[in-house]
Amino acid sequence: MxxxxxxxxxxxxxxxxxxxxxxxxxxxxxKPDSGNTGSVDDTGNTTNDIDNGDTENTGDSGDAGDTGNTxxxxxxxTGDSGDTGNTGNxxxxxxxxxxxxxxSDASHYRMNWHEATAYCEGLGGKLPTISELRTLVxxxxxxxxxxxxxxxxxxxxxxxxxxxxxxxxxYDVSNLGIYSAFRETASLWSSSETSDIEEGAWLVQFYYGVxxxxxxxEEYFYVRCVKSDAGNTGDTGDTGNTGDTGNTGNTGDTxxxxxxxxxxxxxxxxSDVSSYHKSWDKAKTYCxxxxxxLPTISELRTLIQNCAGTxxxxxxxxxxxxxxxxxxxxxxxSCSDYGDGTYSVFGDADYFWSSSERSDYLNFAxxxxxxxxxVYNYLKTN
Numbered sequence: 001m002x003x004x005x006x007x008x009x010x011x012x013x014x015x016x017x018x019x020x021x022x023x024x025x026x027x028x029x030x031k032p033d034s035g036n037t038g039s040v041d042d043t044g045n046t047t048n049d050i051d052n053g054d055t056e057n058t059g060d061s062g063d064a065g066d067t068g069n070t071x072x073x074x075x076x077x078t079g080d081s082g083d084t085g086n087t088g089n090x091x092x093x094x095x096x097x098x099x100x101x102x103x104s105d106a107s108h109y110r111m112n113w114h115e116a117t118a119y120c121e122g123l124g125g126k127l128p129t130i131s132e133l134r135t136l137v138x139x140x141x142x143x144x145x146x147x148x149x150x151x152x153x154x155x156x157x158x159x160x161x162x163x164x165x166x167x168x169x170x171y172d173v174s175n176l177g178i179y180s181a182f183r184e185t186a187s188l189w190s191s192s193e194t195s196d197i198e199e200g201a202w203l204v205q206f207y208y209g210v211x212x213x214x215x216x217x218e219e220y221f222y223v224r225c226v227k228s229d230a231g232n233t234g235d236t237g238d239t240g241n242t243g244d245t246g247n248t249g250n251t252g253d254t255x256x257x258x259x260x261x262x263x264x265x266x267x268x269x270x271s272d273v274s275s276y277h278k279s280w281d282k283a284k285t286y287c288x289x290x291x292x293x294l295p296t297i298s299e300l301r302t303l304i305q306n307c308a309g310t311x312x313x314x315x316x317x318x319x320x321x322x323x324x325x326x327x328x329x330x331x332x333x334s335c336s337d338y339g340d341g342t343y344s345v346f347g348d349a350d351y352f353w354s355s356s357e358r359s360d361y362l363n364f365a366x367x368x369x370x371x372x373x374x375v376y377n378y379l380k381t382n
Contacts, residue, residue, distance in 0.1 A: 093123040094227045098181050099135045101128075104225040106186060111223060113201045113216035116189045120225035127191035128226040129153045130202040130211070136181045136224075140169040140209030143179075151202060151211050156195040158213055168210030171277075179209035186222040218325070220333075260290045265345055266302045268295070273348065280365045280380035283353045294355035296320045297366040297375070303345050307335040307373030318375050324360035325377070333374040343373035351378075 094102035104123055111119060120127045131153040134145050142148045142165030149166035169179060177183030187205040193216070194200030200213045203221060214221070254272045255262035261269035271290055278286055287293050298320040302312050309331035310316045316332035341347030348370045357380075358364040364377040 094125060094225070096182060101132060101135070102227045103128075103136075103182070104223075104227075106182075106184060106188070107223040109222075110220040112218070112220050113189055113214075116221075116223040117191065119223055123225050125225040125227035127189055127223070130156070130190040130192035130204075132226055133188060133190045133202075133204050134211065137179055137204060137206070137209050137211075138181055140179045142166065143168060143204070143209045143211045149211050153192060156192055156202065158194050158197055158200065160196075162211070162213075166211040168205065168208035171208055177206070180206040182224075188224050189221050261292060263346065268299060268302070270295075270303075270346075278353075280353055280378075284355065294353055297323065297354040297356035297368075300352060300354045300368050301375065303348075304343055304368060304370070304373050305345050307343050309334040310368070310373050310375050316375050318366060320356060323356050323358060323366065325358060326360075328375070328377070333372070333376070335373040337372045339371045341370070344370040 096103040150161040155161035185207045190202045192202045201216045263270040317327040356366045358377045
């Protein structure tokens with residue numbers, strides 16, 4: 001299976017890797033062309049710019065600008081996609097009942113933590129605590145309520161409470177939404193703040209059933225508000241089609257024989273997509289073992305198409321020469337979710353690591369989420 005997880009990114013020339021357990025990010029790595037040093041000045045395919053910058057997404061940094069051990073997207077979302085629209089069911093603002101709590105439909109758009117708090121108050125409810133949000137996790141023993149993940153309302157330290165069981169479960173394209181009581185795949189904020197990291201807050205990425213944390217002001221995710229009201233329980237059913245967040249991309253011809261870098265684009269040779277996820281360090285090793293390396297963020301952006309802000313030469317300022325958080329802005333996440341390979345020259349639609357670290361916080365590295373053509377940074381250990 002090639003071109004798989006990050007936003008469907010390989011078609012004829014990519015070499016991608018994935019991120020394991022926590023971030024589930026797939027990476028692309030490339031091998032320098034012996035003749036061409038690899039131009040990163042490709043302006044991308046801008047003639048078919050199907051996305052004119054949907055600003056409804058107010059800044060989702062994806063399941064993947066995760067500032068904590070969260071395994072996406074997001075937004076993810078990480079891999080953060082899914083249809084979070086209104087179910088249209090009766091029951092007021094909180095039509096969905098589960099485990100003694102009444103839940104709103106998921107928001108139609110992403111927002112930062114502060115906006116999410118105000119949004120829920122406006123509905124007449126509140127953001128759920130992390131323990132409340134974990135009651136919606138199912139089929140993932142580590143992050144379910146009473147699972148091995150130590151992050152609860154009474155243990156909110158990223159250093160002391162987060163552990164491997166919080167890292168979620170395997171992605172299953174054949175059974176999307178399996179980790180959510182409401183069959184959704186989006187990343188949802190909780191009200192619980194990290195006790196040891198200023199500006200951090202916990203969330204659940206239902207794409208993988210991951211419990212993790214992000215920066216409250218910098219990251220944008222969906223919201224499902226809660227109200228403990230034993231009265232009207234409303235519709236306990238599915239809140240709607242969670243969308244196809246598991247497009248594995250173009251799985252056509254793969255590199256045969258000894259040629260592990262059979263896909264060419266813009267002067268670089270790319271491998272197939274890796275068949276499993278990896279953390280950033282393991283992704284680097286994986287590429288080196290193939291005889292190549294992880295691409296830089298500028299090289300990885302040469303594979304973006306149809307997203308004016310993040311194609312090479314686009315207004316997103318994150319490049320090899322500008323890699324701190326101040327380089328990241330609205331234009332780095334300005335395109336809408338598609339998930340059908342629209343934003344990748346190789347038809348991929350998942351997360352792909354770059355080798356470029358965030359210069360102002362070296363625990364994070366930059367990646368591209370080809371599901372929506374966004375550029376984010378993510379914790380390297382995820």
